[in-house]
Amino acid sequence: MDMQAIVDQVYSELTPRIGEGKVADYIPELAKVPPNQLGIAVATVSGELYVAGDAATPFSIQSISKVFMLTLALGKVGEGIWKRVGREPSGSAFNSIVQLEHESGIPRNPFINAGAIAVADVVLAGHQPKEAIGELLRFIRYVADDETISIDNTVAKSETATGYRNFALANFMRAFGNLDHPVEQVLGVYFHQCALSMTCQQLARAGLYLANRGVNPLTGHSVVSPKRARRINALMLTCGHYDGSGDFAYHVGLPGKSGVGGGIMAIAPGDAAIAVWSPGLNKVGNSALGSAALELIAQKTGWSVFGS
């Protein structure tokens, strides 16, 4: 079956389930997003793009931004980042605070909130918060090869007003000496990165460097080394879905990163980058239908990092 037929079939198989899950409501602006949407985009390393459903509708990428910020931070400080954040799955919720105290302010991995806040602190070094946000925006436009990508300031404001847990996490880390900048500044960067607004099409293209040994095949831009691309994929596989990472690996078998906006970016190394979006979330905060769509795509294409 050709790729467009696969994407169409996955979309139509899931159509009866559209609306499943629960839209995130702890960020008031996200609670307003209509739940009955499903977008699928597959960008192949050979340069094709296959889409179905609401693949051209922008949504809040939220925690998917953590992959791009980690890429930036690794570019800045290299492996030194691992003094500030671990590389182990957390087995607890994305916004959990318990582990952080036990482990003296060193977050388990760069994809839980605490870890991403530490990464934002690294990217902020030598910058004003506005410049760091500008650097991320330039980077995402560069990897996606799309100058129209922007940040939804209403979402960033909404989260700033209600992000009590993230303030708690950041204050905790600052107390342990694991944040170099004032909490307000670091979270300013973090909330804006989470508020990046992108479509499935843009996100699939943006992820291509991770599917193609660090090089964006559409532009020829070398973003990271092959080794670094593999390592980022390894972290996405083990930590990209919080305490649902094992289940995602079991069902989908590909590195992936989810966000509470309902998006998931998945990487089929050597083949494609995939972005799916549906706002309803499962119990651990990952898109319910997005996960189902990726499972079907993986099944139908045979893509898996665990063997064919």
Ligand SMILES: NC(=O)CC[C@H](N)C(=O)O
């Ligand atoms: N899992 C997520 O997407 C969480 C991101 C969200 N901005 C938060 O910090 O709570």
